[in-house]
Amino acid sequence: MANQPTKIPLIFQLGIILALLPALSQHLFAQTNSIKDSAMAKTVVSDTSPTSGTAKIVLLYHTRTIPIPALQDADHDGIPDQLDLEPNTPEGAAVDSHGRALDTDGDGVPDYKDKEKLTLQKCFPVDSNGVGTCPELGCCKEVRLKLHDLKDGDMVEYQHRCNLSKLPLICFNKGVSSLTADAVKLLSEVAVELQNNPRCNVRVTGYYGGLPTIMTQQLSWERVYAVIKYLVEKQGLNETRFVFEYGKYGTNNIVELIPTIEPSSYKLPSNPKHF
Secondary structure (H helix, E strand, O other), X not given: OOOOOOOOOHHHHHHHHHHHHHHHHHXXXXXXXXXXXXXXXXXXXXXXXXXXXXXXXXXXXXXXXXXXXXXXXXXXXXXXXXXXXXXXOXXXXXXXXXXXXXXXXXXXXXXXXXXXXXXXXXHOOXXXXXXXXXOOOHHHHHHHHHHHHOOHHHHHXXXXXXXXXOOOOEEOOOOOOOOOHHHHHXXXXXXXXXXHOOOOEEEEEEEXXXXXXXXXXXXXXXHHHHHHHHHHHHOOOOHHHEEEEEEEXXXXXXXXXXXXXXXXXXXXXXXXXXX
């Protein structure tokens, strides 16, 4: 009787396959994930046909390279286009973590367009430049316009033309235009400052609170007049050192003294009644 090949029982074949399953699973999982260049992935081919009487395990090795995707950033703001909610911000514009242009004061105008980046909410709505509706103080507007017109080389000359940066507020008692003792004392000190700075003029601005009635306008006018009259008649300053301004809405019962280089041709009137 010829020797016949020994057949491996089917149960042992299945046992061999089950023993190899953990290794096979690990290789199959590796194939579904990104792997580095030259990493080895194993493909398993098995033949467990019960008619063959044998179990064949074949391991095929191959290499697989996964390229690293390039993330596009069209507006160069540091946020990839896939995550950028505003992918067309101008070059250099400050953006948040989602690629949207910053709007510091929340007025709807992005910072790169906003000419007034910290507008108060009470001054909303703003114009297309982000500037609110609150009136600009006279001193700020004057300095801004002057600096806009100056060339860089003229800055030193401008700074030496008027060395005054701030003058005190003159307070009045409610409903009257006569100077208090404290106001007279402050104006005496102002006179000394003006005498020491002959190139400086002063914008004298009167404010009113509440409704703009004829009475509040007249009171505002009389207070400005009282301040200038004292400085001219009691302190000997020239009338043309002063720019007369009244009827501005703001803190009631005060007159503001604002240093300026603005020329003036003011003449002190003899009659303090304006209306």
